[in-house]
Amino acid sequence: MLKFWKKKPAEPAATPEAPPLDERVEQAAVPVTFDSSPVTAEALAETAPPEPEAPELEAEAEATVVAAEAQAAQPVKRSWRERLSGSGFAKSLSSLFVRNPRLDDDLLDELETALITADVGVEASTTLVEDLRKRMHKREFADASALLKALREQLVTLLKPVEQPLDVSTHTPFVVLTVGINGVGKTTTIGKLARRFSDEGRSVMLAAGDTFRAAAVEQLKTWGDRNQVPVVSQGQDADAASVIFDALQAARSRGTRVLIADTAGRLHTQGGLMDELGKIGRVMKKLDPGAPHEVLMVIDGTTGQNAISQVRQFRDTAGVTGLVVTKLDGTAKGGVMFALAREFGLPIRYVGLGETATDLRVFDAEAFVDGLLPASLGG
Incomplete structure (x- = not known):
């Protein structure tokens, strides 16, 4: 089976220092530099040599083998x-x-x-x-x-x-801003979401807004390569609002359906970093008054009652509109789901039940409860 790889671009010439962010807001035609860009079907058609016509039976047999291999490569989706x-x-x-x-x-x-x-x-x-x-x-x-x-x-x-699933069909691009404290699995969750939306046939772009943590940009690029979606980045210590502004501008120009923006993990007690989330929102609204359309907070399910204070602070500062609760498959603290529902009533969009991409599930209240309780007193 042929695989087409993107040709490595030539070393770019030195460019003058970028203008301040406010000037770029007013210049709608500012070009955006991508770490990767999708390979179009037309480009492949121009570079790929024509294949000889195979007999019908041979082609059918080959298609069967390919389908079987693809099915075998898919992880087994275990029940709740x-x-x-x-x-x-x-x-x-x-x-x-x-x-x-x-x-x-x-x-x-x-x-x-x-x-x-x-x-x-x-x-x-x-x-x-x-x-x-x-x-x-x-x-x-x-x-x-x-x-x-x-x-x-x-x-x-x-x-x-x-139990309110996330509907990303209401805007184009639909902007998802992910927030949370350090170590909750935010970047991994973004990668799994990118896989889910791509599998649904939606075009996706990622914005590497976590410019604080070492290797965070590279981690997101790895997820982008794995899911074959472009990633917009500027490197470590860049201004997060600038990165996400550029990504939104690029997503709008390309007609991308979903833009998922990563942000640096921060404790809910760190006032300066929490204020940065407000700046990111203000910058996006200069291009799209409705952005971000979802502020998705990722919570570690093993955190327990500490999650309550985290959500309260992020909700008040960043305007959280939905939750993702990860690591529920191995924790003794899964009851925090009920505490969060009772305290805030915020939609729980997804839950993490394992390591694979298919283990990020749309939240299902009945399936979750049935997974916690014994099927009967006989076990």
Whole structure:
């Protein structure tokens, strides 16, 4: 199977120092330098030699082999239960019902402890368990299985309002600005999103706005190469607002459907860096008053209750409109999903259930809860 690689461009001549950002805002025709650009079908047609016509049966056999190889290369997409059943939260709930299937106050006391330990939150856990206790005393539950079913319904009810998938079809380009603290998997999440949108047939561009962390730009370029999408960058220590402005200008001129902008990880207590997010937003609005169309905050699912204060600060400073919660497959703190839903009501767009691109899933409240609870008291 032939692969076409982009020809390495010649060494560019020295260019004069770029004008200030405000001047470039007013100059709509300013050229943007890309680290990579898509190879058009016309270019390939001009450079590729014509292939001899193969017999029909041989071509059909070759296509079958290629399809089989492509299918084999795809990672196996495991179910939510398979991904979540090994988490500490799921294990504690499963162990609780299997070990103590009797319908009594002891079961509910242990359930409340399990929920609080998993960072559902004291108030939410107490409210949920006390409601179940009242119903149990009214003899609404015939056995522990009935209580388990009621618990499922309550947990789904907590999460259902924040089950709001991201719709990127409302603007072109649709600008996604990703934010979060250090080490939450922000750049990796961007790469997985690029893969998802590309698989949906949408053109994607990435903006390397994390100019602070060493190797962050190169990491994003690697994801760009892997997904065959262009990346706009200016190197480490460049002005992040300038990089993202250039990327938005380029995406508009090319008709790109989705622009995903990376930003430097920062603690919610770092006032100067938090203010930079506001500057990025103001600069984008000079080209598109509606940009960014989504401010997507990436949260580490192992963070627990600390995620509450993080989201509160980023929401107030950067105007967060959606959440991505990563690393839920191995954490004992998965209950923070319920705490976030109860505290903020912000849409949970995606959750990370593993390392592969297919493990970034559109959030599904029922599938998530079912992955945490035992299928039955028989296991």
